[in-house]
Amino acid sequence: MKKKINIYLPLLIALAIIGGIYLGNHLNSQAPRLGLPSLTAPKSNKLSMIIDLISNAYVDSVATGELVEEAIPTILKKLDPHSTYIPARDMQEVNEEMQGNFGGIGVQFTIYNDTVQVVDVISGGPSQKLGIQPGDRIVAVNDSLIAGNGVKNETVMNLLRGEKGTRVNVDIKRKGINDLIAYEITRGDIPIISVDVDYMINDSTGYVKVSRFAEKTYTEFMKAMTNVDALGAQQVIIDLRGNPGGYLMAVVKMVNEFLDEGDLIVYTEGHSQARKTYTATGKASWADKRIFVLIDEYSASASEIFTGALQDNDKGIIVGRRSFGKGLVQEQIPFTDGSALRLTVARYYTPSGRCIQKPYDEGTEEYYHDLMNRAVHGELEEADSIQFSDTLRYETKGGRIVYGGGGIMPDYFVPLDTTGYSDYYSKITQKALVYHFAFDYTDSHRAELEQLKTPQEIVNHLKGENVMDQFISYAATKGVKRSESGLSVSGKIIETQLMAYIARNAIGDEGFYPIIQQIDKTLRKAIELSGENQTLSQLLAVTK
Template identity: 40%
Template sequence: MQPLILASTIAIGMMLGYKLNDKPEIDLISAHSYPNDSIYQTGRVEELIRFIDNRYVDKINADELTNAAVEAIFSKLDPHSVYMTPQEVEDNNVSMNGKYYGIGIENYFIDDTINVSNVFNQSPAAKAGLKMFDKIVSIDGIGVAGQKMDYDQIRKMMHKELGQSLELGVMREGQPLKFKLNIEEIPLKSVKYDYLPDIQTEVIKIDRFAAHTYSEFMAAIETHFKDNKAKHLIIDLRNNPGGYLPEVVNILCQIFEEKERLLFYTEGRNNKKNEYKTTGKRFFNINKVVVLIDENSASASEILAGAIQDWDRGLIIGRRSFGKGLVQEQYALNNGGAIRLTVSRYYTPSGRSIQRNYTNASQYGNDLTARYVHGDLFYKDSTLVKDTEVFQTKILNRKVMGSGGITPDIFIGLPEQDRDPAYYEIKSLIPEFAFTYLSHHTELVKEAGRPQVDDKVEKAFKKFISEKSELFDSVKEHFHFEPFREEIAHEMWEVTLKAYNNDVVVRFYDKFMNAAISVIRTDKGPADYTIEK
């Protein structure tokens, strides 16, 4: 039984090739079998639906009515207690189990067409000869490009069982091709890593805490710490919605050398206090630790960052995290769905509950927008969290804040230009632009180097956003390209590296990473920082 912690507004997508923009919700959860006398079999809900079905003037969909009734019940609880449809359960299982059945691609859904954006090494897609930039125009003989179909419809067409086959019609540089692929088990990694030799530092990016995250983390650590090449560690938890609790505990036990050190505890009305402590069985010596977080770092990510901060073990860099301090248990239902019920709260070593106030569901759901408008994402002194209880760290007695998320020791704001909604929207279009531009200039990809952002790229970008951005007209007269140059260059480089089966972990223009590297280079540590500085 694995407790699981995730946030409801963040996602982790992939299908047979998911578009990575779509992420199903994940929360700190334990899995349970729901009793046979579930709400789907007995009780007032079923009785009411059955009565309506027998007597109502028009034909009804009993399943839809039941789902609506269940959702109405959960709307009266906290935002993370939810009913999950069978499809949502399946999506969540795929992202958290570290594997799925498919062909091994990632894709963009651009202009009503699926464009292959990545082909996993040794996958059925790679074996069959599918390539980046291929456009999928048919599935098993049925046209899907330019058909005004929803992405979910196409996704369902690609969904097959292990051992079945799939026939894809593809357009490649104007030439029609056909591929027959077998559905296989595709591993889905949650950890990426890189090494910075000049500062002897391992950088580990954790996308989520899935079933095999700890083993992947240890494989990354062993790569450079085993021979004492690496001394320091940067853990990137940005956009990490959380995951399985044991994975977080095991990782923290490799960061703390002490035994029986409290990492966090959980407690609820019907759940006794349960403390999670270090084992004292650390395999490698890790000196400095820096953790990167942002407003999308939630639940299990906040547990890790909170333990590091409360014990003054390292520095937290970034922006205030999501603020989810609730623990759920998940119960399987007979219809293939599940319910997630909040059963307890978790507390950091100093006793903090970092859960945001959720008495107003609308405000809770719109928190990120409120933070953007208020300036919370731009300036360290503009936080929306007021009058929160103050706690002290366990070693240095530094002041740390309670509810509202983990407040970083070093604040990294969004660029000032992003305060303009038009620029913020334009920035979000950069990944799609980089991919689209290189799909029309594949000679740049074949060079396997960093594509240059020249005048042609600038001209193409302006044309692209004028067609894609609804807000571009408001800044058209005073639009400046320079603020976007570095990010476009890196996105183009990332596309190029993916074509050669390489991951990008350290971005050369990343202010978070640059701040972390600066900390590693200096003798400064937690004693030199408080959240008030």
């Protein structure tokens, strides 16, 4: 019996295999009749196959397009924190941000007490040409009431923005006039400004604030540098705090204005991307200036390229706190439906070889909690709390030691200033009372403020009007009672902020920044360094 089994077992196995092949082929041959795709689809098409199966065989009707839209971000989350999907509905806003302009009516507004209030009117824009003024209330847009109904910023922007040359009807309520004023506004190109302000801090020191890197940033930056140069600036403080980055070529062209010919600016490299190097051409329009760069934990991407290039080439003094650590290169791939994929394809490296990107191997959620973790670990207050690995040790062109591992560490660390914080100040801040009072005060005193042309004139005027006492009374009506102990600790901060915001409402950022610098510890440190009678090399030698 055992012998027979040994003889027939191979035959039985063979028959089973043949039967299995036949059955499989038979089932596959039936698949098209059931509306199913072939079950032998290659592995690389598994996602497409699942969508086809749901579309053709699922028990209920399903909008598979919506499934795809929801699935793509989930897939990208498994890659890195900056690979992202941009739906078609968001592409216009994304492109506007990078191109540096959008179609609109040319006003800056705020929503206060459910009312859309014009804060400023862009010079030369459609609204200014028609006579719309700061302080005007926008009541309706194209017959849609937008006052008193919990209107949101996004709603107002969607109503006011639009293609250049299109028209929009706006009803305005103005103080002193009983009836609404109706305007028909033809939308125009409204610039998104990258360089907020440039001015002279003193006779020899210029200040330039760059808030983003867009297509037109280089042109704006060169104009700002030319302005302070003409006023005698021997050194310039370039403020990149809070700058999230943006357009690579903008920052490359800007850095090129400070470096010697052949100096490395930045290079990129990835698994499927060959190394690409950007070097200085020798244009160096501002090579004769001492440069101080301000950064903080919100300075990212292109801001870090700018900072790293100057630091590694020993061409600038970096002041502030460690930058964000975003050093991944995204390539934008458009789809036919108007959406796009921004896929990370490489990493940025500074001239010394440092990778700007901080680790993200613990997941996206932990990655974005990094700034909170820095605060908990004391990094925002003490430079010594930051631990660096010797395996990530690099040298600048002049031999100074710098470290990689994520972000740019400044040459001169300035801790987060909390010395003026009190419970009184905290309550005022939580309710945004300084901002609201400043708007109300400006709105009520616009005629007299318009006669004042400089920040110092505004400060002198406001002190004469005892604006601080007015604010303390105003805060009390909003539930924050006067606190002598709180005022002794925070009074200077509150008063300076009040004057700075009123000045901004009256004459723009040219009024805000020169006033707020009085309580800006990081800027004050840069001003102190710039005032020392030392060369850039001598100042850098301290950090060697």
